[in-house]
Amino acid sequence: MQASKRISTILGGGSDGWEVFLRAREMIDGGTPVTELTIGEHDIRTAAPILQDMHRSALGGHTGYAAVPGTAELRDAIAKRVTERTGVPTKRENVMITPGGQAALFAAHTAVIDPGDTALYLDPYYATYPGTLRGASATPLAIQAHASNAFQPRAADIAAVAKGAKSLLVNSPNNPTGVVYSRETLESIADVCKEHDLWLISDEVYDTQIWEGEHISPRALDGMAERTLVIGSMSKSHAMTGSRIGWVIGPEAMIEHLINLATHTTYGVAGFIQDAALFALVQGDDFEVEIAEPFRRRRELAQNVLAQQNVVGVVPNGGAMYMMLDVSATGLSGQDFAFALLEKHHIAVMPGESFGTAAAGHVRVAMTIEDGAFEEALKTLCSFAKGLAEKA
Numbered sequence: 047m048q049a050s051k052r053i054s055t056i057l058g059g060g061s062d063g064w065e066v067f068l069r070a071r072e073m074i075d076g077g078t079p080v081t082e083l084t085i086g087e088h089d090i091r092t093a094a095p096i097l098q099d100m101h102r103s104a105l106g107g108h109t110g111y112a113a114v115p116g117t118a119e120l121r122d123a124i125a126k127r128v129t130e131r132t133g134v135p136t137k138r139e140n141v142m143i144t145p146g147g148q149a150a151l152f153a154a155h156t157a158v159i160d161p162g163d164t165a166l167y168l169d170p171y172y173a174t175y176p177g178t179l180r181g182a183s184a185t186p187l188a189i190q191a192h193a194s195n196a197f198q199p200r201a202a203d204i205a206a207v208a209k210g211a212k213s214l215l216v217n218s219p220n221n222p223t224g225v226v227y228s229r230e231t232l233e234s235i236a237d238v239c240k241e242h243d244l245w246l247i248s249d250e251v252y253d254t255q256i257w258e259g260e261h262i263s264p265r266a267l268d269g270m271a272e273r274t275l276v277i278g279s280m281s282k283s284h285a286m287t288g289s290r291i292g293w294v295i296g297p298e299a300m301i302e303h304l305i306n307l308a309t310h311t312t313y314g315v316a317g318f319i320q321d322a323a324l325f326a327l328v329q330g331d332d333f334e335v336e337i338a339e340p341f342r343r344r345r346e347l348a349q350n351v352l353a354q355q356n357v358v359g360v361v362p363n364g365g366a367m368y369m370m371l372d373v374s375a376t377g378l379s380g381q382d383f384a385f386a387l388l389e390k391h392h393i394a395v396m397p398g399e400s401f402g403t404a405a406a407g408h409v410r411v412a413m414t415i416e417d418g419a420f421e422e423a424l425k426t427l428c429s430f431a432k433g434l435a436e437k438a
């Protein structure tokens with residue numbers, strides 16, 4: 047018996063870019079300690095008071111089927127947060143709760159794509175994007191954001207392939223580059239969306255991790271609220287990756303369709319998780335700043351280390367828990383550099399090539415380990431790169 051084409055082509059064939067990560071796991075399983083700077087997960091766990099609230103809710107009986115669109119209280123709290131932060135009037139009816147941002151990405155594309163429609167996205171990209179688009183029966187088409195333009199996408203490059211496409215997926219602050227899209231970038235992207243009648247799917251799961259500049263939600267730009275679906279999540283903002291809680295914000299009519307989709311797929315998110323998410327949200331901005339703080343600190347540590355050398359180049363990372371480093375002066379590809387660093391120094395980073403073609407010759411470093419070890423690992427990475435560059 048055959049699986050459907052749709053599901054059996056989710057991975058798209060070829061390398062999936064996880065080879066270095068898997069090799070690191072193999073080494074760890076074999077007893078070799080590895081400094082892992084690969085995946086985007088906090089080195090702290092979900093805060094105890096959030097878990098206590100989850101426990102309180104579950105023991106209080108919120109363990110049956112919860113409201114499929116999300117509880118009224120949580121939807122209201124998210125609507126209020128979005129209204130306050132973006133200035134776009136947002137109501138409960140504009141919000142649907144999902145099991146994490148990943149499910150929200152899939153749901154949003156399912157809501158706008160008919161089989162075979164072209165869904166645009168930007169390279170470098172978060173590793174699941176092309177598979178998510180294929181899973182939603184789209185034909186994905188990547189557009190490069192160039193290193194020479196500090197990985198800010200150019201509207202003209204998008205416009206050149208936008209004819210006939212259905213949607214464009216953007217992500218700022220960006221994984222993998224850490225780049226925060228400027229107002230100019232987002233306004234020019236919004237103009238392309240309006241001109242070519244594209245849905246804009248805006249993945250804003252890193253919106254609380256801003257180190258420089260400001261986070262602009264493109265939904266707030268002129269004429270965009272009616273054609274934008276925003277993806278949000280508690281994973282990064284509240285260190286709740288395992289709780290699987292996120293949302294889609296969009297026009298009321300689209301949210302109604304998304305609720306129909308949820309009724310026939312996930313049937314909602316556990317009530318006690320939603321209650322804990324509400325509890326976490328009402329802790330306010332200070333709590334979010336506290337969760338983001340270690341990454342802000344480590345970014346500064348990294349900047350100091352990198353300023354003392356001139357072999358490894360750094361992409362200006364205004365946000366998110368990553369740094370993209372240019373290692374092309376070593377003469378190696380990102381992939382070869384990452385493998386060599388792993389074998390020689392037992393430090394695991396992600397090759398830029400894992401995120402498409404635009405970040406070739408780079409590696410992504412996740413700032414997700416304790417400060418001292420992080421600084422040490424970066425110093426080692428830089429001196430290793432220097433040694434290679436001298437031979438190159």
Ligand code: PMP
Nearest residue numbers: 086146147148172221279281292
């Ligand atoms: N979008 C981006 C850009 C991400 O980096 C991630 C997780 N690493 C997600 C979406 C999905 O996050 P989650 O499903 O945990 O909310």
